[in-house]
Amino acid sequence: MSDNHLHEKNSVIDLEKDSSSREDGVSVIVPGDKHGWLSHPLARSLLSWGVEERGIVPVPEEEQMDTQYYKIFFVWFSMNFNILSFSTGTLGPIAFELGLRDSCLVILFFNLLACALPAYLNTWGPRTGMRQMIQSRYSFGYFGIIIPAVLNLIGLCGFNILNGILGGQALASVSSNMSWDVGIVIIFAIALLISFMGYRVLNWYERVAWFPVLIAFLVALGVGGKNLYNAQPAAPATAPGIFGFAAVLAGFVITYSAMASDFTMYYLPTVPRSKIFWYAYLGYLVPIILLECLGAAAVLASSNVPSWSAGYGAAENIGGLLEAMLSPVGNFGKFLTVLLSLSVTGNIACTLYSMCFNFQVMIPAMSRVPRYVFSIVGTVIALPLSIVGAHKFYTALTNFLSLIGYWASAYGAILLVEHHYFRKGDFTTYDHSIWNVPGRLPWGAAAITAVIMSFALIIPCMNQLWYAGPIGMTSGDIGFEVAFPLAGLLYLPLRKLELKYQNTQY
16 A cells, blocks of 8 residues: 555544544544644534534444434425425426426426435435545545535535525515515524534424424415415416426436435444435425425416415515415414525525535545534525525526536436446445545546536537527427436446556456
8 A cells, every 4th residue: 555545544544533423323523633623622612512523524334323214304304395395386387387287297207206316315325424425436536526516515505595585585574674685694594503513403403394384384275275276277388398397396306416415324324225215205205296386386376366466576576475375364474484484494504514515525625624614604605695696586596406407417327327337336345444545536537527528418408598409499408307318328438448547446
């Protein structure tokens, strides 16, 4: 073994040698150096309060002790049981001119398909004990993974911006004295606190956060459900409308693939993979389908209900629409609107949590900086952008969700081909001793080249507001459908060539 390899391996040992773990499987990592971040009294106090410090260092198998597997269902359920899912459903009628039936059919079919990829990647966390971006180093390499990490950071930040806008709108709609900007600040402050604490607090919060949201939506259906049948008949659906809406839905769900195992790496390695898959799959599927269909129905009916139309307004205020739906129950309705506004904090908090690891992968030297520091960095980035973009919500939402589905689809295909074809489905090939050793990981040239080359066909298949390719103009946006098989097929010969010259054996 070379001196460099010995140095890297010793670095891993130094990071882990003073580790301790709690009964829930969450480890506290104390770096071996005496002058590290955690030697500061404040940092040690945070650890004693239950703040999770562990960043991208893999969890040793003996420390993976969490057996409360049902928690992953509530993580994804609460993340998606919020007004962002509701607002995404409104895009079917608003942006793509689909009727209620067609919108709901697209929502059902494409979510059944798209939710499978991130749910499957959830099952890798217990087997590898690694964060999602660290697992991806075994396909994209130590340096190559920086590109997906940057793209994922952009995507996660974008989701936080959208959630912050929606939460701020809803919170401000219940008080004439509160602006959207103040509402956005309150939403981010709550989410930052939850994310800062880490794994244990996140899991606790996500287990309870969905219930008041459920009450609010049930009351909204109870007092306004009769109006959902008043939607105007829509024109026949077109291929561009169907596939354009599908691209938005795919962008909403497939991007969870890049953070899937961040929440399952502490689970017992022997847990049946089918159990994790179905917990995660239903955690995505149930809230997304229900709320997206409700959003489509509500926005179609709003033009026929004066109070709903006034709440929604020319500014396309989703929070105002929800407040109007709940207005028949008076002040209780305002209270429920506040609860709905807070529903986005669960999504923002989990997203901030995953952003931490992307920062550490993007700048490897930052792997020694405690995870919670990057929760603050992520908030500092997203908060002002939310305030600036608050009045152009629908344009931002449509463009953003459509665009990020392309790279995430190609990313997922490469991980699957690497794992099932080249590694024969063997998780022991994800060797913990080399997770941070550039020379022993794949070069990453094959993965990056496959993603880049796939865009030669993705671009003609795009149909965005700012660009429409020749294929996309006729068929609608099928970029994410093309990205998945094409990137996987391109990766096969490129990875074989890379292995030939790298001379690596599994």
